[in-house]
Amino acid sequence: MIYDEEFETLPHEALEALQLKRLRQVVQRVYHNVGFYKKAFDKAGVSPDNLNTIEDLKRFPMTTKQDLRDNYPFGLFAAPMSNIVRLHASSGTTGASTVVGYTRQDIETWAELMGRCFVAAGLTKNDIIHNAYGYGLFTGGLGAHYGAEKIGASVVPISGGNTKRQVMILQDFGPTAICCTPSYALNLAEQGTAMGVDMRKLALRVGIFGAEPWTEKMRDEIEKALSIKAFNIYGLSEIMGPGVAMECDEVRDGMHIFEDHFLVETIDPKTGETLPAGSEGELVFTTLTKEAFPLIRYRTRDICRIDPTPCRCGRTHRRMGRVLGRSDDMLIIRGVNVFPSQIEAVLIGIEGLEPHYQLIVDREGSLDTLEVQVELSEKQFAGADEIKTLQKLENRLRKDMKDYLGITAKIKLVEPKTIQRSEGKISRVVDKRNL
Numbered sequence: 104m105i106y107d108e109e110f111e112t113l114p115h116e117a118l119e120a121l122q123l124k125r126l127r128q129v130v131q132r133v134y135h136n137v138g139f140y141k142k143a144f145d146k147a148g149v150s151p152d153n154l155n156t157i158e159d160l161k162r163f164p165m166t167t168k169q170d171l172r173d174n175y176p177f178g179l180f181a182a183p184m185s186n187i188v189r190l191h192a193s194s195g196t197t198g199a200s201t202v203v204g205y206t207r208q209d210i211e212t213w214a215e216l217m218g219r220c221f222v223a224a225g226l227t228k229n230d231i232i233h234n235a236y237g238y239g240l241f242t243g244g245l246g247a248h249y250g251a252e253k254i255g256a257s258v259v260p261i262s263g264g265n266t267k268r269q270v271m272i273l274q275d276f277g278p279t280a281i282c283c284t285p286s287y288a289l290n291l292a293e294q295g296t297a298m299g300v301d302m303r304k305l306a307l308r309v310g311i312f313g314a315e316p317w318t319e320k321m322r323d324e325i326e327k328a329l330s331i332k333a334f335n336i337y338g339l340s341e342i343m344g345p346g347v348a349m350e351c352d353e354v355r356d357g358m359h360i361f362e363d364h365f366l367v368e369t370i371d372p373k374t375g376e377t378l379p380a381g382s383e384g385e386l387v388f389t390t391l392t393k394e395a396f397p398l399i400r401y402r403t404r405d406i407c408r409i410d411p412t413p414c415r416c417g418r419t420h421r422r423m424g425r426v427l428g429r430s431d432d433m434l435i436i437r438g439v440n441v442f443p444s445q446i447e448a449v450l451i452g453i454e455g456l457e458p459h460y461q462l463i464v465d466r467e468g469s470l471d472t473l474e475v476q477v478e479l480s481e482k483q484f485a486g487a488d489e490i491k492t493l494q495k496l497e498n499r500l501r502k503d504m505k506d507y508l509g510i511t512a513k514i515k516l517v518e519p520k521t522i523q524r525s526e527g528k529i530s531r532v533v534d535k536r537n538l
């Protein structure tokens with residue numbers, strides 16, 4: 104099912120023409136309304152009149168998270184406060200939070216795009232959506248909320264946390280879909296099971312998970328634990344919030360980026376150079392329709408690959424692959440670059456281990472070291488007096504990490520339920536190097 108048949112299936116040329124038209128408008132808007140952009144464009148020797156093709160955008164300077172911080176809180180707004188109806192702030196996973204604003208039209212667009220996401224997952228007005236994304240300054244809760252109402256579904260605004268109560272509501276209200284972070288979905292499944300509830304027998308059939316990196320193996324775990332079909336959704340508060348890109352029900356291989364609203368480029372995070380279609384690199388977004396807080400060439404620091412091949416579902420918007428992680432989450436262990444999500448992919452496949460883990464990075468002399476702490480399953484733990492079996496498991500994980508990722512790590516198998524569970528966005532890495 105497609106929410107907005109016309110715009111989601113626009114033929115390539117029509118889409119590009121629309122993008123160019125909107126691009127010229129937004130560049131004019133920021134040039135005339137935001138001092139920061141006027142200065143930056145003048146300094147780079149470009150003006151809105153230089154935009155004759157989409158390619159011309161490459162001559163414009165990029166915007167970074169630091170620019171947002173330097174202009175904290177409202178310095179980059181392109182609309183007067185009297186036209187701004189909502190403020191949000193990023194969750195501050197990495198450093199100080201950044202503030203974003205929305206006009207009434209921006210909220211409307213956001214609701215439409217989240218509506219597209221729900222419909223792409225096969226939801227309709229007959230569904231009940233359990234929305235366990237955090238409500239508040241974080242964009243997840245309210246973003247999903249408005250989208251759910253947009254398609255006429257019944258939304259349960261449960262927000263994050265208070266997990267026992269969530270399990271009760273899942274039983275009593277019978278929601279058919281759930282939205283939350285993937286790590287919280289696992290936590291819910293686990294706590295529900297511990298309460299004696301068969302979490303596979305609930306009415307849930309669809310889960311929409313995002314806001315943090317996860318893997319295909321994690322998808323399998325969640326689908327099994329809750330007996331649902333799990334979808335990946337992507338967004339970031341700077342660009343809008345959730346609903347920038349979403350998987351479709353037909354394929355679930357890559358998330359369609361809503362290209363009529365967001366122009367995407369991939370760059371080499373080191374050199375800033377634009378990469379050819381299909382290469383792995385950092386995503387850079389330009390918002391095409393936002394009024395209050397437009398961003399030109401915003402560097403997300405999210406590393407992934409864009410798949411330009413057509414999709415069976417009929418949508419013409421290109422798909423982004425799974426986000427490996429943020430460039431600033433990347434660990435460099437003795438010269439080898441690795442993302443936490445790659446480590447997750449290795450350890451989830453191993454029988455006897457649970458998908459709950461933590462990575463501890465430290466420094467010995469001038470070398471970075473990595474310790475992987477991972478939980479044993481209850482079953483494995485019960486039979487753990489067999490030291491040999493545990494050693495085997497440890498060796499297996501150590502070897503797989505070496506074989507697949509090329510890194511040497513210290514492995515520590517820990518007792519079930521000892522690693523902290525997620526209530527929202529989870530943090531997998533403990534970095535002791537700067538302490």
Ligand code: ADP
Nearest residue numbers: 193194195196313314315316336337339340426
């Ligand atoms: P913060 O930057 O404080 O975490 P946001 O809530 O705006 O604030 O988080 C957006 C970030 O979350 C994205 O830039 C990306 O790194 C991550 N993210 C969002 N959705 C996904 C997803 N489906 N897969 C991987 N990472 C995601």
Ligand code: ZN
Nearest residue numbers: 351354414416
């Ligand atoms: Zn598709």
